[in-house]
Amino acid sequence: MRRNFDYFEQKIPANIHNNTKSIISEHLAVFIPEEFVVNRPLFVEEYHFVICFTTPPPVTIRSVKHQFKKGSLICMAPGDDLLVHPVEAASPAKYITICVKPDYMEQIYKLTGGVGDLVFKKLNTTYGYHLLDVIEALISEIVDYEASNRLMLESLENQIAILLLRAAKLEQKIANGEQGGSRAIVQEALRFIESNYSSNITVKDVSEAVFLSPAHLQRVFMQYVGKTPYRCIMDCRHNKAREILEKTDSSIEKTAVLCGFLSSAHFSASFKQREGMSPLAYKKLLTTADVD
Numbered sequence: 001m002r003r004n005f006d007y008f009e010q011k012i013p014a015n016i017h018n019n020t021k022s023i024i025s026e027h028l029a030v031f032i033p034e035e036f037v038v039n040r041p042l043f044v045e046e047y048h049f050v051i052c053f054t055t056p057p058p059v060t061i062r063s064v065k066h067q068f069k070k071g072s073l074i075c076m077a078p079g080d081d082l083l084v085h086p087v088e089a090a091s092p093a094k095y096i097t098i099c100v101k102p103d104y105m106e107q108i109y110k111l112t113g114g115v116g117d118l119v120f121k122k123l124n125t126t127y128g129y130h131l132l133d134v135i136e137a138l139i140s141e142i143v144d145y146e147a148s149n150r151l152m153l154e155s156l157e158n159q160i161a162i163l164l165l166r167a168a169k170l171e172q173k174i175a176n177g178e179q180g181g182s183r184a185i186v187q188e189a190l191r192f193i194e195s196n197y198s199s200n201i202t203v204k205d206v207s208e209a210v211f212l213s214p215a216h217l218q219r220v221f222m223q224y225v226g227k228t229p230y231r232c233i234m235d236c237r238h239n240k241a242r243e244i245l246e247k248t249d250s251s252i253e254k255t256a257v258l259c260g261f262l263s264s265a266h267f268s269a270s271f272k273q274r275e276g277m278s279p280l281a282y283k284k285l286l287t288t289a290d291v292d
Contacts, residue, residue, distance in 0.1 A: 023139050025147070027104040027157050030135060031097040038086045046099040047118075048076040049164055051127050053094035058085045061123060073127040075120040075168045078102050096135065100161060108161040113185040113210055120168050131163040166209055185210050186224045189217065190232065197236035198260040203229045237261065238274055245283050252279050 021032040036057055050056075052072040059066055060083045061076065068074055076082065109118045138156040147153055192209045193201070206229050207217040214229075221229050237259040244255045256267035271279045 023142050025138065025142060025153055025157055028098060028100040028160060030139065031099070033093060033095070033097070035093040036084050036095075038084045041081060041083050044076050044080045044082065045078055046101055047078065047105045047164075048080065049098040049100070050074040050076075051096040051098070051132075053096075054092055056084070056093075056095060057087045059083065060085070066123065068124055071126055073125050073167050074123055075125060075164075076123070077118070077120055098135070098160070098164065100164070104157075105161055105165075108158065109165060112162060112165065113188050114165075122168070125167055127167050128163070131160070131167060134159045134163060165211075182220045183224055185212065186220055189221070189229065190225070193229070193233050193236055197233055197240070198258060200260045200262065201233065203233070206233070233260075234270065238271065241267065241271060241279065242275075242282075245279060246286055252283075255279065 019034045023030040023032075038057065050073070052068055052070055052074070055070045056068050056072075059068065059074075061074075062080055065085075106114075106118050134156055138153070138160065141147065141149065141152055141156060145152075189206050189210045192206055196205070203214050203217065207214045210217070212220070217229055221227065221232070225232065227235075241255055241259045244250050244258060250258070252268065253264045256264040259267065261267035261270065268278050268280075271277075271282070275282055277285070
């Protein structure tokens with residue numbers, strides 16, 4: 001097993017490699033170059049992702065020529081070939097390349113509910129800023145802390161791999177009647193909801209996190225949980241809201257933010273619908289009960 005991604009570094013011309021920031025960890029590598037490698041065929045040996053901060057030159061991948069745009073996330077798999085074409089007036093080279101070892105990426109794919117082979121049906125998708133934040137955290141952990149905390153590195157690697165899989169918007173394959181696979185996906189979706197309910201997530205966010213369509217997600221939730229994904233999100237928010245109202249002096253506005261509601265008005269209306277009283281009335285009732 002190659003550890004240091006040396007094949008990729010060796011295929012980059014020396015003048016470009018010398019000006020490329022390279023961050024290497026156990027299972028993945030991040031390269032931040034200052035220019036594109038043009039007219040030099042490259043065969044990908046790992047899962048290969050390119051985040052484009054500016055419009056890149058045209059590139060041929062799998063014998064098809066593409067013109068990607070600023071904001072693109074290009075997703076390639078082991079065995080893909082690519083060739084970047086020269087242009088007279090190219091945009092400044094601002095991009096990040098992420099290489100992920102095949103066995104590791106495929107393991108993460110399986111652990112997050114992946115069924116069948118890991119295949120990117122779309123080369124071109126988009127990335128989220130959370131992915132950039134985690135990449136920056138990995139760079140800091142390696143550069144500033146000299147990769148001294150293995151647990152932190154593993155956590156950041158896992159997050160990057162999962163976020164890349166989510167960004168690739170894979171079409172999850174769930175075999176008919178394969179209850180174990182569906183149940184595992186529901187459990188992963190519930191973990192995602194419990195970890196992210198405070199950040200105003202939607203059912204679409206949950207479905208993308210587990211690579212299912214919203215309609216398919218709804219069906220498996222009703223089958224295994226007995227309620228919709230939206231209801232599960234709101235249950236998490238209301239459970240946390242009641243806990244905050246009961247145990248802290250947090251304002252209604254702050255409680256709404258902490259629990260992922262769009263506004264204090266949204267929180268109050270939703271809470272009253274469920275509890276039969278407003279959050280403020282609920283808080284006053286608790287205060288009265290404590291006095292008695």
